[in-house]
Amino acid sequence: MTRSAIACFSYLAAVHTLRVPRMPELNYGIEIISTGSFLAGDGPIVAGALAALGREPVLLTNTIGDDPQGQLITDRLGTWGVPTPLAAMATATMVNTVVCDEAGNRTWFSGLRGIDSILNDIDLSPLHRASAVYIDCYEVLGDAPRRVFDAACDLGVDIYLNLGGGPLPGWLRGPATTRARVVQTNASHTDPDAAGRLAVQLAQTAAADVAVVTAGHLGAFAVHHADDTVVHAPALKVAVKQVQGAGSVFSAALLDSLQSQPVLHDALTRACSAGSLWCSRTEDDPFPTSAEITATPTDRAS
Template sequence: MSERLIVMGSLNMDLSVTVPRLPQPGETMPGADVVRAPGGKGANQAIAAARLGADVKMIGLLGADAFGDELRARLVAERVDDRGVSTVAGVTSGLALIVVQDDGENTITLSPGANRHVDARCLARLTAPGAIRSGDTVLLQLEVPVDTVLAAARAAREAGALTVLNAAPLPTAPLPAELLRTVDVLVVNETEATGLLPPAQKTAPTHDIIGDLPAGDQWLTHAERLRSLGPGTVVITLGASGAVAAGQTQQVRVPAFDVEAVDTVGAGDAFSAQLALDLGRREPLPRALRRACAAGALATTRRGAQDALPTRAEVAHLLEAVHAG
């Protein structure tokens, strides 16, 4: 059972503003003061895993700018091993522009910056002898080039590591079929789940009745369809309706936790980190999925991405409180 995670992915500076509602195209919407905070799906998931108790190594790139210095300092402060993170001259660090609605819904515009240069030179840190050990967990996302993600997944499989892909954000071009065949666990939300399916299978379930189970069954069908593309386990997050998972021997449906959401920005990253950590420990899928839902729910109760990520103790407290209730 491993608590050693290797995260290859993006590092961004997040600039966010809260508005009464998300603006329509062409509309100007007054908002609150801009908040600057370290982010990026790779860094978010690395820091989330560290707070949840994992030994985490981060692999990625930063620009030679003040944002890059700040992003590295946050990794170090959160006890993430940053020796796999390099600084690239002549490019900016990644930047995310986030607009958050009062109820927590958000839109994100991403400028990749240094993240688009994550290539074979970065990958060498992952594929060096002994860099990945059998029993490690490698956690990947799609804010760096897909070809590099595929190469990382190959390396992880060859080393005998558990490979978890959070397929977000979904690129406009289809994902390589080999990537889905190479990862052990695929994590997607409703939109991503539908987007990954072949055109003939893209009919989305009715989300608003999932609490009454029929739509949940349909999302499980979606998960099984995605499993047919190669991953051993497929997990679909359903926001306020929880999550479903299809594994090799079972299907699992977990309801959401009842919390007061103020910002959903880091929820998926907390979910993915907790899930990867628990599956790396060889926890049963139902337990791992429930704990991941708890971590994701807690992340919605505070504003920001990394600042909102919960600790292991906070996840345990929520699970105990729900059980006691």
């Protein structure tokens, strides 16, 4: 069997977005500038961005409900060219709420109760036709990602892990017979040195061959497990319209690049371009294509 697909594991939920001028103080309020609808987690967005790059994505995720929120997800995934998990009539689509401010900060409220046990039961047979798998390893998913990781290891599939800003799962710590190709997380864009330090620390855990840390307009930092030299790629200077999904688009471009050529700095630079381009668009715009990423200007953020 030809392994042409790229599998993406995560939860699937609708997202209600609130955009505010700044985050309110505790026990206080703030006006809402605008609202929007999107989807999560990162895995489904990675799948959509991969499709725009000419890859064949397949989702490893929970089903969604036959309800208005589920229909919004189905429509969006269809627009992206990503097959939708079959809806279950008796299942209500899970919904998260995300609050974004004008400084690029985000906080979210999770409506994912029981998602870890649900994801433990999903079908992993699509991994047999995958050359690589992207795995979200959020704390809320418990040990469900481990099942996907172990199956991918058994099949010899390239593994890309996303911590989403959370800690490294316990099952990834300590000696391992198989490492992921990449482990990615994010750091605050307010501290220019934090991302580089975190990349070094993450690389020293030996969870992956390469540790990658994104930091908003500061770009991204990467470190090889075998070499503690920090590789940095800056973001593009763009007029930011929104930041939701930027890390996912970055991940898709990084995965796509590393599957084609192994030069880390080039792949990191291309991924930063893709993430920056996405931030210059609205959530209803198409994802950046390979041609658009290649044609990006050289003006980079400092």
